Amino acid sequence: MTILLLVIIYLAFISLGLPDPLLGAAWPVMQQDFGVPLEVAGFLFMTIAGGTIVSSLFSGKVINRFGTGKVTFFSGLMTASALLGFYFAPSIMWLVAWSILLGLGAGAVDAALNNYVANNYKAHHMSWLHSFWGVGATFGPVIMAQFMSVQNAWRSGYLTISLIQFTLAAILLFSLPLWNRVSNKSNIALNENTEPIHDETSRENTKAAKPLQIRGVKLSMFAFLFYCGVEASVGLWGSSFLVNVKELPAAVAAQWVSFYWGGLTIGRFLTGFVTFKMSNRMLIRTGQIIALVGAVLLLLPLPATVSLVGFIMVGFGLAPIFPCMLHETPARFGKTHSQTIMGYQMAVAYTGSTFMPPLLGFIASNTTIGIFPVFIVVSIAVMLLSSEQLNVLLRKRAHVSS
Structure with missing residues (x-):
């Protein structure tokens, strides 16, 4: 049962990644079909993200009431329905409405699956699962490109991804009895590489009136904020930095940034094996240091080829941080x-x-894109500082409880 459910969760993570890049891949054609300005894509992206943030904030109460299995199923159904809505959308306002539903579905299932895996499976699965998200994010544009190459049929691309999501929702529906069985079978034994939870810590957390009152939670949230800010900022503005500062051709710059995403995806796959020998905390710290060194290479006035090494190091360094946290x-x-x-x-x-x-873009537009590596170095440094402060707090708490 445990293995069967794990396979389903792996499929769910691939499914999670499939819709994420679709809007960007299809927008050049969608923009023409709907006759709207280029920046409308940014508004749709923000709408999806807003729905995701809202559903993530309320996911704890919803999942505690209905259970991970049911929330994952209904979230998958919402995502599939939203993508089908994109296929039928007659106007841009309908895209906005379906974007809200898409964001709400994505945020809930992401939080649900991450917590379930953290509580019931070993650390290497978390890294591999997020690597499989990268597989889905890679194949989403590939599927869309196959239809857009024939009469720019972006709607057929959304329909195909929607059908895949409906298929997954059906699988999740039939798997509902497995979730509680596996959860009941699994105790708090996370894995030998995760530092144990002391009884005093558990009692302290149980007594806390609100989760945000637990010491260290805000530091952890701060680290997550800057991690994802760095990951997205490097992906969005890396090419512009290489073209305008390092004076590389646009095609070469795009290829170099692809190495960044490759380092991130491959790094997460390899992290799954490294977790057998290193603890999550050591992997988080090591990854942050590697990413910081890579960002410094981008900052220094060195030959352009060094920037390639810098981008790969940033991607490879970021790889273990998110799943291990x-x-x-x-x-x-x-x-x-x-x-x-x-x-x-x-x-x-x-x-x-x-x-x-967007904050980096605003700063760059009012100064220069040369601010890009400074922004990345500072952000990674803040993430590292927050993470280390949290580790100090946890060590003090463990010492007191012992």
């Missing part, structure tokens, strides 16, 4: 409030990826 949530703050805290963490993560790239 997610998997540490029950160990850091106790199992009682882990679902609610997971929702908060996902909400601030989406906030970072939604607002920090």
Whole structure:
């Protein structure tokens, strides 16, 4: 049962990644079909992100009431319906409405699955699952491109992804009995590489009136905010930096940024194996240091080829941070409030990826895109500082409880 449900969760993570890049891939044609300005895509993106943030914030209460299985099923159904709505949408206002539903569905299922895996499976699965999200995000544009190459049929691309999502929703419906069985079978034994939760910590967290009152939660949320802000900002503005500052051709710059995403995806796959030898906290710290060194390489006035090494190092360094921080949530703050805290963490993560790239764009437009590596270095440094302060707090708490 445990293996069967894990396979379903892996499929769910691929499914999570499929819709994310569709809007960007199809927008050049969608813009012409609807006759709207270019910046409308940004508004749709913000609408999806807003729905995701809202559903993540409230996911704890919803999941605690209805259970992970049911929430995952209904969220998948919402996502599939929203994508089908994109297929039928007669005007841009309908796209806005379906974008809200798409965001609400994505945020709830993301928080639900991450917390379930953190509580019931070992650390390497969390890294591999997020690597499989990258597989879905890679194949989403590939599927869309196949239809757009024939009469710019972007609607057929959305229809295909929608049918895939409906199929997954059907699988999730039939798997509902498995979720409680696996959860009941699994105790708090996360894995040998995760630092144990002390009894005193669990009692302290249970007594807390609100999850946000638990010491260290806000520091953790701060680290998530800057992690996702860095990940999205590098992906969005990396090419512009290479073209305008390093004077590379646009095609070469785009290829170099693809190495960044490749380092991120491959790094997460490899992290799954490294978790057998290193703890989550050590992987988080190591990844942050590698990413910081890579960002410094982008900042220094060195030959352009060094920038390629810098982008790969940033991507490779970022790879273990997000899944390991997610998997540490029950160990850091106790199992009682882990679902609610997971929702908060996902909400601030989406906030970072939604607002920090536009903030960098605003600063760059009023100064120069040369500010890009400075912004990235400072953001990674703040993330590292927040994470280390949290580790100090957790060590003090563990010492007191022992």
